[in-house]
Every structure is written in structure tokens, then in C-alpha cells.
Amino acid sequence: MSNHSRSEQPGPDVIPHPVLDVPIDEDALVKGRRLDLVVFGVTAAIAVGFLIWGFIDTAALASASGDALGWVMTNTGWLFTLAASGFVLFVLWIALGRFGNIPLGRDDEEPEFRTVSWMAMMFSAGMGIGLMFFGVAEPLAHLVAPPPGAGAAGNPDAVQTAMATTLFHWTLHPWAIYAVVGLAIAYGVYRKGRFQLISAAFEPLLGDRAHGGWGKVIDMLAIFATLFGSAASLGLGALQIRSGLQIVGGIGEAGNAVLIGIIAVLTCAFVLSAVSGVARGIQWLSNINMVLALVLAAFVFIAGPTIFILNLIPNSIGSYFQDLAMMAARTGAEGAEAEAWLGSWTIFYWAWWISWTPFVGMFIARISRGRTIRQFVTGVLMVPSLVSLVWFCVFGGAAIKAQQDGANLAGEGSTEAQLFGLLGEYPFATVSAIVVMVLVAVFFVSGADAASIVMGSLSERGTIEPHRKTVVFWGVATGAVAAVMLLVGGSDALTGLQSITIVAALPFVLVMLGLAVALVKDLRQDPMMVRRRYAIAAVESAVIAGVTQHGEDFVISVEKIPDAGTDTEGDPGTDTDGTAAPTAGSPG
Template identity: 35%
Template sequence: MTKTTLNKGIFVPSMVFILIVSVISVIYPALADQILNSIKNFIFVNLNWVYVWSVTLFVIFLVYLLFSKYGNIRLGDNESRPEHSFFSWVAMLFSAGMGIGLMYFGVAEPMQHYSSEVFGVTEYVNKAKNAQLYTFFHWGIHAWAIYGLVGLSLSYFAYRFKLPLSLRSCFYPLLKEKTNGRWGNVIDVFALCSTFFGITTTLGFGVVQINSGLQILGIVPNTSFMYQIMIVVILVSLAIASALTGVDKGIKILSNINVIMVVCLLLFVLALGPTVYLIGSFTEGLGNYINNFFNLTFSTHVYNPEVLPWFYDWTILYWAWWISWSPYVGLFIAKISKGRTIKEFIVAVLLIPSLFNFIWMTVFGNSAIWFDLNVGQGALSAVSGNPDALMFRFLEYLPFSSIASFITILIVMIFFVTSADSGIFVMNNIATKNAEKSPKWQIILWGALLAILSLLLLNAGGLKALQSMTLITALPFAIIMILFIVSLLKGLAIDQSYYERSFSKTTIPWSGRLWKDRLKQIVASKDRASVDLYINTVVKEAFGELQTEFAKNGIEASINTSENPSKVEIEIKYDVINNFIYGVETTSKKVSNYLVEEDNLPDIQAKGTFYPKTYFGDTRESYDIQYFTKNELISDVLKHYDRFLDIVSDDSNEMFISSDSNERIE
């Protein structure tokens, strides 16, 4: 057996927690569901505002980045380019993100909203519009902003800062080297458990839908557990085989095939369903979504108590579900997004899947509503509470329904496989701290765990308990994602400063004449004593010569000094206008740990260094002059004095430069 790449600090505590929760859910499903559901309900009722504000912040932040100066930063080196074609990239992130969900809720959610009387609306038009509006809201930009934030944070710190592709890396600007210790392990354990629970519950519900479709088509006689075992064994085996081939082969190929099949099924329903009605309702629905975007974003329905249960069971549940899934989807999106610019990433992740979701939900959901009203006489509304079979019942209203249902089952199966194989890939990635190559048995282990636990929970009725556990984990992870924003802003600011920073002002007057002396100065240790010595020799001598020359030209200049901190300035006093001041003081700054520990960099003995910094008695930006010779410093002072005279001679500056309070060193 090949040596494992699993990290014990992540794998062991994760497995202990996963097995404890799973065993309790299997042995005591009713009790576990009752306890976890109570905790979930308490969170949804009392802390729903955390989800509302968090998701709102995620959307605002990504939109800000889209139009900010950071948008052109590339997720990788400045010269790096995407590893996957645009179509394959979108296909993979789409398949991993919401594949099975679209098949499961494409008809079910619009029909359930349409059938609900929670808003007290009985007219068909308003019911249909509300059904479409809230479906768009739950599957649109807000959902993908959650995935996008995690994916962007991971991509940026992994490919730009050369850190491991791990959630712990997203905290590097805040925790620095602590991300390699216990704090980093805690973050990855949380991500691994959340990912495992989310995939297990999704696959469990996906198996039920596949089984239900096979029964409707007459392929299997019933939905017994035996057939569910067969489905899981076959599909998880395919997922393991796909995961073993890697992202570039199995996952990529299956994702491309699935997107093509999904588009074909979409066009089939659009062409043979109420086409004109669907095109018109999509157009109006998109406008309705845009017009109500901000109202939907901030709405908590606090003024409509009768709507609150619906709000908790739909909007808040969705936000919690997307957040709980975001470590998994975000990691997978990050894995396939190297080389994209931040702007390209945000546009693709926010808009393209959202727009496709809107089209999908309109074609399937609005077709079902139209058939329910005009053909079925409420037959679909009557079975809206059975989402496992609703998609197939809807397809019975279309020609070639058996073929369409078979294709639907095939799509769900492939989505099942792509979700499972990308899930296996991501979980192994987390548990190994992004090891480049893991033994095959390790991949098989993750697939087997998913299959066994999902079947045990499905048979015992423990999937709902595990789903509640997944939703509970969303609350702390929402807070973690807010910290991602803080960390990402710090990283982007450092990034921008690094690439835009010009040469030091100290180097402006340099020529090659003194290059050996310059090199000695650059690599020399810069402690306080050496900087104080520079100020008390070079700077004072320069200011002294300037004072003498000013006096020869009829100008009285004074030299002011202070010993702690070491500071010296030359000042020319005026009665009406601001004094001219050019000062230098000893200043400290922190240096990177890497600079302290690196052998092939200048010898830095501590985490701080010192340098002589200018100041001017006003708000102008100071700068480092540590490499100036005496004559270069004299020249720099004269440049500032020439600027000063030019400013004070301008009549338009009279009000600005006049002052009664000229500050001096005391």
C-alpha cells in the first residue's frame, strides 16, 4: 500500500466528528432530527438577519471588485493564462455548483410557490409572477455570490500568493504563519466536515429522485432500498473512476457532456411547450427580478408575520444551504480558475450561471404552471409536495415523454457522478493539504465513505438530521466568509502596492559612480544607532552648509534638533505665510518574517528596521532618504525650497498658505 498523503491533524478529527454525527443519525434518526432541527429553527428564527446581511455583503463586495482597480489582477502570475477553455470552465463550475438541484427543483420550486397561499394571493397572474420572482431570487446572483467569494479568495491566495489551495490560506493576511498550525487545521476540519455532510445529503436525495424516475418509466418495479443500493454502487463507482482520472479528464468530459444534454432538454421543452408564453414570461420575469432586486435583498418580512415561516423554510434555508456548500464548490471552482482575471471570474461566476438558471427555471417552472392551469386542471399543484416525482409528472404533458424522462434520469445520473467525483477530489484536497498526488486507494476510500454513509442514512431516515447539521454549520461559516472579505481586501491592497510602487525617491539622483558604496548601504543592517549616526553626521552637516549659504544670500535659517527620537530640521521663518521646513527623523518599520529568515537576503536580525524619513510641516508625503549623500540631500532641500517659493508667489494660493500657527520642534 502506498504511503498516505492524508494529514493527521485534519483527517483524524474530521473523521471522528463525521462518524459520531452519522452514527447518531443512523441509530437515533428521530431524536437526532428533533435536536438538530430545533437548533436549526432557533438559528433561522432568531439569527436570520445574519444570513441576510452576510449574503448582501457578499454581493456588494463582488460587485465592488468588478468595477474596482483590482478587477484586472490575474489569479496567478501576471503572465499566466487559463488552463481550461471558457466553455469547459463554465460547464465544470456549473455542474459542481447546482447540477442535481436544478433537476430536482426546476419544476418543484416554482410549483410549490405557485401552490402556496402564504402571501394571500389568489389571482393566477400574481401567483405565477411571485413563483418566478422568488425562484429567480433563490437561484440567482445571491447564490452564486456565496460560491464566488469562496472561490475567488481561494484562487487569489493560492495562485497569486503561492499558498496551498486550502481555506486556511484565505486567512494568511490576518493570521500569517499561524495558518500552518492549529488554527489552520481547525479551518480545514470545518471545511471537510461541511463538505462531507453537504455531498452526502445531496447524493441521498439524488438517489431518491433517480429511483422515482426509474419507477415511473417502469424500469424498476418500486423504490425499495435494494434498488437504491444498486443505484449508489453503480454511480459512486463511476464517480471514483472519474476522480481517479483527474479534473482534466473525467470531471471535465462528464461536465461538458452534461451541459450539452441539459441544453438539449431545455430546448426540447421550450420548443414543444408553450413557447411564446415562456419567452414572454422570461422577459417579464427578468425585468421583475431587476426591479425588485434591492427589495428582495434586504427583505426580512418582519411586517408580515404570516409570511415568516415561509421565509425561514425557503430564503433563509437556501442561504444557509449555499453557504454550507460553499467550501466544496468554492474549492472546486478555485481549482479550475487559475489564470482568469478577477473581473472575468466575477462576471462568469455571477452572471452566466445565474442567467442560465433563470432560463431553466422559466422554461420548466412556467411550463408546469401553464400546463397546470390550462391542461391538467390543477393536477401538478396537487403533487407539488412530492418533488421526487414532480419533474417526471410534468414531462408527461409533453410529446415523447418517455424519451424526455429517460434523458432526465440520465442527466441526473451524470450530475450525481460529477457532484460525487468533484466532491471526492475536493475532500481529498482538504484532507491532504493540497498534496499534488495521492494514492488511488485514498480516492476509493472517500468514494466508499460517501456511498456507505449516504445509504445508511437513507435507510434509517437520518438524511434530514444530517441536512439540519449541514445547515447549522452555515452560521459560523458565514462569519468566516466575512473575514475572507477583510483578508482579501488586505491582500489586494498589498498586491496593488507591490506592482504599482515606483523606485524610492532615494534612488532618483543615482548614477553609476558610487555603485559599490550604494550596494554596501543596501545590504547593511539598519538599526537605530546607525540611522541616528546618519542624521547626526550627514544630515546635520548638509543643513549646516545650507544655513551658511542661506545667510550669505540674506536669508535666516535655523536648525532645530531633538535627541529622542533623533530629529533635525532646517527652518526658515515667516511672519505671514507658513514657515519652510525640511526635517529628517529616525523612523521604524516592521519587516516580513521571510526577510528575517531568508539566507539570501540582507542580514536582518529582528522583525523591525529603521530609516531616516523626511517631513515638511504640512501634509505632503514623507519618504526615505537613507542613501542620500550630503550633496544629494542639499540638492533635495533646495528642490523643496524652490517649490515653496513657487507656491507662495502665486496669488491664488494666498488664503491657503497664510497661517498664524507655524509648528516647531520644542
């Protein structure tokens, strides 16, 4: 069956045949829509209430968040563990199975962005800030304090365990989580013509209720997850920039006032970037940051233990796959030590990635129009995972080698200072430290401006171009929430970021599970799937009729048959005299 141009598609008042892809009303997707007073009003009020509570009585908020974290870890840690691994299996099944060739757009549509720019924007928005913060810190942490059950520090397998655990947190699992939301949104918007809302993807399950009260609740949960997830990233960026200023600028011990000042500057920067739009803001920043990150990684690779890093890459891949099942199955059932470790590492990461899914998923959906599901999943899973593998082998491997050679990076300074400590072992330490601070700032700007745009879009009924006032409000709110989260952590600011992120992400886990079910139900009724059912049924019917009536001397042709029947599933039937229903085929 040939593709149809837009001029050949039915008009807006005509319901297209289920085998044809749906015409998209481009104007409806782009044009501004009015503010959803319920979604914006409720979420804004709760966010402001959280800020007032945090600034007025930080101790009470810290106590409440600690209690909430304890309940979440004790009662729902298993849910995070099962869901994260389940999403990996889910997206692989979607991509490798019969749904893989379905395009995220019209049948004949080409990708909107070039592949290089697509990958750069996707990676930079997805986890760039985290790579800068944990690139050295996490492998070192697992080296000197291995996960529960992995043996004592200094055992012969400590390096392999450290790298395998790090890759477990940063490769397939996080990007599969992003892919679930990205697929559901991209498919709904560019294949079905729905609004860019998390709730709109629930139409196959909820029907019209997806646009009513239940839909508003879903979109509000998405806003909260985005708000706290992006605020956690801003907090990590502020901590690392403060550490860099202490080292490079020699400003001595910098307290909360410096942190809040850094947050204010970064907030202004990403608000300005957000209101400039995707093409002018995010794409430009992402490309610049990718180049800077490559330069920094190449410098450490050349100046550092090059052969050790090269040996570490295949070793880490093997260790990752060897330990994957064990790492994916680790829960609090192994004891209090394991539960505490999971809260600081694995569960925190799964919650952090889940809290980022509304805006990263919607953002990669926005830039992935025209790609097939298989291309989307391959790009979203494999490319960033390979980059993470190389990044952690370069920075983590250099840090591990320095630690083994007596540098004691893990025992000196804070977590956020360890990258600067590693760079201090090489030439041009001051220059490289400045590059790190620029990278951290721009990585955050390129991710957080996407977050503020997405929160604006969710607040304005799914418009692709939300009003600047709405975007600015959520940008400022993100910076203020980051400040509160750091204050809640007190002297250990990272703890405050981790605890509140885990608690805020819990409701959205349930949303994502529902989203996966809705996506499968949607894909089963996709025009390509309906065409396949038509083709199989029609060809089978035609072959039976042809052999019955003509033996092996017949052809299958396409022609109109009066009174052709159609069953309730939309599959073809046969006419009253038993000849084949309309089919497209070749001579028999």
C-alpha cells in the same frame, strides 16, 4: 514596467521586491504530501460517529437535528440573510474596483482551460443537480403557495412573484457565495504560491497561526460543510431517480431500500470519476452533461409553450430586480409563517450554497488559473445566472403554463416527480424521462467527484492530487451520510436533507466572513497595487522636482539613484537633493 520570465525571477532563497509577482514552486503545489492526522482523524471520527448514530438510533438523530434547526433559524437566520447579500456586494466591489485587473496567476500567465470548457465545468459542478430537482418544482411551489406577504395564490402577480423568487435563489446570490471562496483560494495558490487550503487564505489575518491549531479547525469546518452539502445533493438526486424509476420502470412504491441502492450506485460512480482526475473525469463528464441538458431544454422549449416562455424571460428579469430588495430583506421578524417558509426555502438555499463553497470554490479556483479577478467574477456570476434564468423560464414556465391549463402538476405526486409529470405532457415522455435520470446521475457525479477530491486535498495539507485511498474514503462517507439524512427525514425525506444542511453550514458562514476580510488585506499588498502606489508617488515626486528645477522643460526617466529612501509602506521616496525617485514615464 515589463514582465519578467521565470528565469529572471529571484531564486527560492531570495525575497522578491514587493512590486514583482511571486515565483510559484509548481512542484510544491502538485507533489503529494502526507496525511494530516489531526484534520483527517478528527473529521473522520466525527463523521463515523454521525453515521453510527444515524443508523442505530435514527429517531434520536432526527429529534436532535430538529431542535438544532429550530435554534439556528430562531437565532441566526438573520446572519444567513445578511451574509448572502453581503457577499454579492463584496464580489461586485472587488471586480469593478481597482483590484479587478489583478490576475489569478503570474503577470503574463494565460488561462489554463478554454473558456467553453471552463464555463461547462464551473456550471456543472456548481448546481446542476439542483436545477434538475427544482427546475419545475420551485416555480410551481411559489405559484400555488406564494411567499409570505406576496398575496394569495391565484393573484394577478403570482407568476411574476414565483419567477422572481426562484431567480433570487438561483442566480447572483449563490454564485457570489461561491466566488468569495474561489477568489481567495485561486489568488492564494496561483498568485502567492500557498497550499490549496481554506486555512492558507487566512495568512493575512492569522500569520503563522493559519498553519497551526486555528488553521486545522478552519479546514475541518470546510470538510464538514462539504460532506453534508454534497450528501444533500446526493439525496436529492436519489429521490429524483427513484421517482423516475417508478414512472418509467413501473416498479410501484419504492421505499428506503431502493433509495440506498441508488445512493450506492451513484457513490461508486463518482468515486471512480474522482480518482481519474480533473482532465479525464470532471471535464469529460461536464461537457457531455452540458450537451444533454441543452438538448432537454431545447426539447421542452420547442414542444412546450414557446411564446409563453419567450415572454416570460424579460418579465422574470424585471420582476427579479423590482423585488430584489424586498426578497433580500425577508427575515423571521415577519412572523412564524415567514420563519417556517425561510427555513424551507431561502435559508435552506443559502446554507446549501455555503456548504458547497469549500469544494465548488476550490474547484472553480483550480480551473480558473490565469484569469483576472474581473474575468473570474464576470464568468462566475453572470454566465451561470443567465443559464439559470433560461433554465427556469423554460422548465418553470412550461410547468406554470401547464398548471394554468389544468394539468395540476403541483397537486399530484411528490416534489421530485413534478419534472416527470411535466414531460408526460409532451411526446417521447419515456425517452425524456430516461434522459432526466441520466442527467441527474451525471450531474451529481461531476459535482461529487470534485467534492471528494477537495475533501482529500484538505485532509492532505492542500495537495492538488490527494491519494486515492483518502478520496475513496470521503466518497463513501458522502454516500453513507446521504443515506442517513434521508432516513432522518422519514416519510418526508427532503425535510431531513434541509434541516441537517442548514445546521452543518452555520459554522462555515463565520469562516467565509473572515475569508473576505483576509482577501481584501491580501489584495491591498498585491504587486500590482504596490506598483500603482510606487507609480503615483514617484511620478508626483518627479513632476514636483522637475517643475521646481526646470520649469516645464524636463523629462521623466528611469535611472538608479544612490541612497534612495523607501518608507515603511514600500513606497518610493526621494534622494537627498530632491530629485525624483526612480520612475517609469514619458516626456513631460
